[in-house]
Amino acid sequence: MNIQAMTPAAEKIRLAETDDGTILFKVPFPKEMKDIQHMSPIIIKQPYHIDYIHSYGQDSPFFAGLANGKLLGTKCPKCKYTYGTPKAHCMECGSPTEWFELPEVGRIHTFTVCHRGGEEFLKETPFILVLVEWDKVDTLFLSRLVGVDTSKPSLKMVGMKIKAQFKRNAKFRPTDVYFVPAE
Amino acid sequence: MAFKKTRDVYFVSGGISKFAKARPEVTFQPMVKEAYDYALKDIGLENKQAQEVFDGSVASYFSDHFSRQLMAGIMIQDYLGLCPLPSHRVEAGGATGGVCFQEAYKNVASGVMDTCVAYGFETMSHVNTWKGNEFIALASDVSFDYPVGGFYSGYYAMMVVRHMQEFGTTVEQLAHVSVKNHINAFHNKYAQKRKRLTIKDVRNSEMVAWPLTMLDICVMSDGAACGILASEDGLKKIRKATGKDPKNLVKVTGIGRGTDAMRMSDRPHKKVILLAHEKASDYKDLKYPGIHSFRAGRTASKLAYEHAGIKDPLKEIDFVELHDAYTSSEIQTYEDMGLCKYGEGGKFVESGAPFLPNLDYGLGKLPRQGEMPVNPSGGLIACGHPVGATGLMQAVFALWQLQGSMKKHVGDDTIQVKNAKRGAIHSHAGTGTYVTVSILEKA
DSSP, X not given: OOHHHHSOOGGGOXXXXXXXXXXXXXXXXXXXXXXXXXXXXXXXXXXXOOOOOOOOGGGHXXXXXXXXXXXXXXXXXXXXXXXXXXXXXXXXXXXXXXXXXXXXXXXXXXXXXXXXXXXXXXXXXXXXXXXXXXXXXXXXXXXXXXXXXXXXXXXXXXXXXXXXXXXXXXXXXXXXXXEEEOO | OOOOOOOOEEEEXXXXXXXXXXXXXXXXXXXXXXXXXXXXXXTTOOGGGXXXXXXXXEEEOOOHHHHOOTTHHHHHHXXXXXXTSOEEEEOBTBTHHHHHXXXXXXXXXXXXXXXXXXXXXXXXXXXXXXXXXXXXXXXXXXXXXXXXXXXXXXXXXXXXXXXXXXXXXXXXXXHHHHXXXXXXXXXXXXXXXXXXXXXXXXXXXXXXXXXXXXXXXXXXXXXXXXXXXXXXXXXXXHHHHHXXXXXXXXXXXXXXXXXXXXXXXXOOEEOOOOOTTOOGGGGTTOOEETTTSOHHHHHHHHHHHHHHTOSOHHHHOSEEEOOOSBHHHHHHHXXXXXXXXXXXXXXXXXXXXXXXXXXXXXXXXXXXXXXXXXXXXXXXXXXXXXXXXXXXXXXXHHHHHHHTOHHHHHSOSTTOOTTOOEEEEEEEOTTTSEEEEEEEEEO
């Protein structure tokens, strides 16, 4: 066997790279001003980290509910429209809504398996996102589904009964509740 | 809505910077200037004449996170030498460019300006792709949606899963869109990705969010685009400055815009909003829009068609440039725009109707090939999607189609739609929140 047959194509061999950049102290500068336009761009790294103070405001009871093992929606006392994800005011008639506890068991309205994600969530891939539906609730709820094989997604999962489960140590994020198969 | 008669608005010229993964050799201002200078040159205007010809501008860019420069709009205005003329920035997610085009239209139609420049850009290369996906996902409710796994491809995947469940749409039908748009782009020098793909290539590429693969999804880009709109009096000003009549005029004859709730979970399940050629009995059992359809896209189409006097879009429009950030959203949009009925989008693409008539896509003979070319440019999937520039890029491609000047501008007339008299452009913000449709016609 010759070496070529044993070696993968040269362009497929890569040293692992990061986007760390480097510290630049000096940069070559042309002697003649007319050559200056041929310079490569100087690219520097600017860190961008912030602690942002986010208030859940009128939706705070939802997160307090999760911390206490309760999944809360809202209901319009006037037109009876019912929200699976809370809205403090009714989108249908504008009235202030009231809190109520959603049923423990719902169904998968739709789902996906994320193999990639925003940087913050990459380490959690693959994960399943579901929109949950309940009888007599007009709107849906976005959540994670666990306990289902992520390698075998199929349309058969739509309509499947799923059950809410809560984190013991609340992080005060919507992922304090997640869903598991109910049957 | 009753549209009151306003002034005629002409779309006289446009320009696009070549979209690329990264443009480190320039900041955003010179990138916009590339598109702006091209538009000026095309009608024989010189830069120094801008102040006497133009009455103002509208700036389009989506994300302050991507640019990390607040008030980037004014930095373009000064770089182009347009200060102290009036200007403002618009933002409407992925539809920012479409909204910018319509705001420029309104400036002229209302009589506030005789000429208006619409320019837009996005620089998405300054963060890695997955951080970029995180930024984009901030365009979902940060209390309830983003923290669950903020990822736009995931959101669109959930929508198409419901479309598949509701209507029997298949992943192969989605792949048809990718094959079509990449092969169209093969003939467009402005496109970022020019590839000859097969259905198999699309399905075998890396799975991103089931059932969407890498080749079902548009890429991130750096790019800019620009358009110049004018009233009759505006045309006179251009004529005076250049000494010649602006030729090959295109008129904007309709604008429409619609909205929907940011959270997909909040979308209602009610009755279909009907277009002029549809009847309620077409959709007896369909709950609408749910998360399988875009109520904003339907509303935008309905308003734009009413404005332009279009009764049956499939028969009365010659081509469409629409927002295909995902193959799935192209299929959903065929339905919203009434090119086929709700539920028939998958069959529509499979029939060949949105393919160009004269190209070989390696799919054999398609029964309806070329009936209504959609994204002859290659769309977002192949051209790239520098958000604030995208809607304007579509407008410019549509302008060139109607002028019959594709060969001159993109270097190949393979993707020229023959005798195109009327085109529609469609710009869409995730996840179907803001959508614009504008109608352009040969004047």
